[in-house]
Amino acid sequence: MYNESVMEVFRNPKNVGEIENPSGVGTVGNASCGDIMQISLKIENDIIVDAKFKTFGCAAAIATSSTATEMIKGLSVDEALKITNKKVVEVLGGLPAQKLHCSVLAEEAIQKAIEDYRSKQK
Numbered sequence: 001m002y003n004e005s006v007m008e009v010f011r012n013p014k015n016v017g018e019i020e021n022p023s024g025v026g027t028v029g030n031a032s033c034g035d036i037m038q039i040s041l042k043i044e045n046d047i048i049v050d051a052k053f054k055t056f057g058c059a060a061a062i063a064t065s066s067t068a069t070e071m072i073k074g075l076s077v078d079e080a081l082k083i084t085n086k087k088v089v090e091v092l093g094g095l096p097a098q099k100l101h102c103s104v105l106a107e108e109a110i111q112k113a114i115e116d117y118r119s120k121q122k
């Protein structure tokens with residue numbers, strides 16, 4: 001059902017956990033399954049220097065969050081906002097259609113964490 005690269009990331013996810021004194025935190029729930037995702041970011045001069053995630057979610061949510069947090073590290077916040085769940089799924093080589101909704105969690109949590117960071121800047 002999952003391809004080998006999704007399984008590999010699911011078995012060895014990166015960036016699991018929580019950043020101490022984060023610059024921004026985003027928590028979102030998935031309306032279709034009730035699962036939850038939290039992403040915390042460390043941002044310096046508008047560049048994401050670290051990203052971590054915690055989730056109560058399935059293998060697809062874990063694999064896409066691990067991949068998304070890897071993809072945004074080193075990007076500016078504006079660039080990170082352009083990382084869509086579709087791009088993350090492409091990097092993973094695809095997800096079963098009924099699991100695509102799980103990949104939205106990471107995208108939304110990143111957006112919320114950046115909103116949180118920006119609201120603290122004001």
Ligand code: FES
Pocket residue numbers: 030033034035057058059060061101102105
């Ligand atoms: Fe809920 Fe995948 S089934 S995140």
